[in-house]
Amino acid sequence: MAEPTFRAPKGTRDILPPESGRRRALVDRFADSAALSGFGEVVSPIFEDLGVFKRLGESTDIVTKEMFDFVDKGDPPQHLALRPELTASICRAYAEHRPIPPWKIWYEGPQFRYEQPQAGRYRQFTQVGVEILGADDPQADVDVIALGARFFESLGLRQVTLMVNSLGDESCRPAYMEALTAYLTDRVGDLSAQSQVTLERNPLRVLDSKRDEDQSIIDAAPVMVDFLGGETADHFDAVRSGLDELGIAYEISSRLVRGLDYYTRTTFEFAATALESAQNAVGGGGRYDGLVEDLGGPATPGIGFALGVDRILLACDAEDVFAAPGPSVSVFVVDVTGGSVALDACQRLRAGGIGADRAYGGRSMKAQMKVADRSGAPFAAIVGEDELAAGEVTLRDLRGESGQRRVALDDLVSDVRSLLSN
Ligand code: ATP
Numbered sequence: 001m002a003e004p005t006f007r008a009p010k011g012t013r014d015i016l017p018p019e020s021g022r023r024r025a026l027v028d029r030f031a032d033s034a035a036l037s038g039f040g041e042v043v044s045p046i047f048e049d050l051g052v053f054k055r056l057g058e059s060t061d062i063v064t065k066e067m068f069d070f071v072d073k074g075d076p077p078q079h080l081a082l083r084p085e086l087t088a089s090i091c092r093a094y095a096e097h098r099p100i101p102p103w104k105i106w107y108e109g110p111q112f113r114y115e116q117p118q119a120g121r122y123r124q125f126t127q128v129g130v131e132i133l134g135a136d137d138p139q140a141d142v143d144v145i146a147l148g149a150r151f152f153e154s155l156g157l158r159q160v161t162l163m164v165n166s167l168g169d170e171s172c173r174p175a176y177m178e179a180l181t182a183y184l185t186d187r188v189g190d191l192s193a194q195s196q197v198t199l200e201r202n203p204l205r206v207l208d209s210k211r212d213e214d215q216s217i218i219d220a221a222p223v224m225v226d227f228l229g230g231e232t233a234d235h236f237d238a239v240r241s242g243l244d245e246l247g248i249a250y251e252i253s254s255r256l257v258r259g260l261d262y263y264t265r266t267t268f269e270f271a272a273t274a275l276e277s278a279q280n281a282v283g284g285g286g287r288y289d290g291l292v293e294d295l296g297g298p299a300t301p302g303i304g305f306a307l308g309v310d311r312i313l314l315a316c317d318a319e320d321v322f323a324a325p326g327p328s329v330s331v332f333v334v335d336v337t338g339g340s341v342a343l344d345a346c347q348r349l350r351a352g353g354i355g356a357d358r359a360y361g362g363r364s365m366k367a368q369m370k371v372a373d374r375s376g377a378p379f380a381a382i383v384g385e386d387e388l389a390a391g392e393v394t395l396r397d398l399r400g401e402s403g404q405r406r407v408a409l410d411d412l413v414s415d416v417r418s419l420l421s422n
């Protein structure tokens, strides 16, 4: 094959059938489970004012290094950015529309981050997620986490670990930050160059470092859960006992700080242990009680998560679960009499809710049968001169044992329907 003139940009890819069918099935499955829990979908713009995302925190990688931002053609031009995640957009939408809380919403869609592409790490990837705005109750945290955990289970994934932590809030985090900063500053010379820079910006983020040279220092660092005050400690306890009651397995991970600055109190992450550890986070989330206010809205607590669809599908591959859905076409119409019966039969079948397809170009019986076979359809409806004259088709079982028989064109839909329900 000749070199193509253009390729999909670095870090992006085309998702083709049948993989795209699997992706669609996964998103639909998520949509169904979110709807069952009372969440409604929000469809928001793929780009926003850059300022919306700057609220995610000036020390987060997705703001400082990974943003796809641009100025538009306006006068004066507006500085916009492709969204790197959806929580900020949802909070912006909440501040703009002021829906009645609690506002329970779900979303799906592409996100954009200028990252070094690797397996499971792309510049355009898809997330599904939920948010509950306006509920402070720790049981909201439990419901949200449970939705994620049950979703992974429903796909058949068994090797997904849930890690939970509390990051405290403004009442107790300053004391922790002081202790952590003092601890890290004492050891600054032994930290990676990267973490030395991070320490200046946000000491908490040093705990997120994946570099080997930082690990022993991180392992011995003071942990937030030891600094939780009365209310934040109670909240964390309530989240844990809710998870226990529901029988959801989790680990307390005191070093889980997550990549975004806005988190307060509950944070959590799902890791697919069947994947390479650098890209094994299949989802994460937490509380962001200050974000709506930061975006100009009323003080509103929030909790949610985002799951990485591309990585979840890689985890499904690794565990050999959630196969691509079967063929959507049930009947392939092979018409060697010119094609008008194929046109008619396909329309009838589709109108009856039965997937139908056909070949084009008036090809030979043999060529059309080959396409029928490749389509994965369990039945072929064959139209030759005899059938045409009799107003019939020959319905042939392409997969099973039931052979073939002639049926009236008028009975095709009901006959196929009863065959399919057997
Ligand atoms: P990581 O530590 O792997 O960079 P993250 O903490 O940046 O992940 P989040 O911002 O929490 O990720 O996004 C939620 C989920 O979105 C992640 O758990 C992951 O499954 C997915 N995700 C994030 N970045 C990418 C990417 N570049 N390509 C594919 N999926 C991604």
Ligand code: MG
Pocket (backbone or CB within 6 Å): 259
């Ligand atoms: Mg990241």
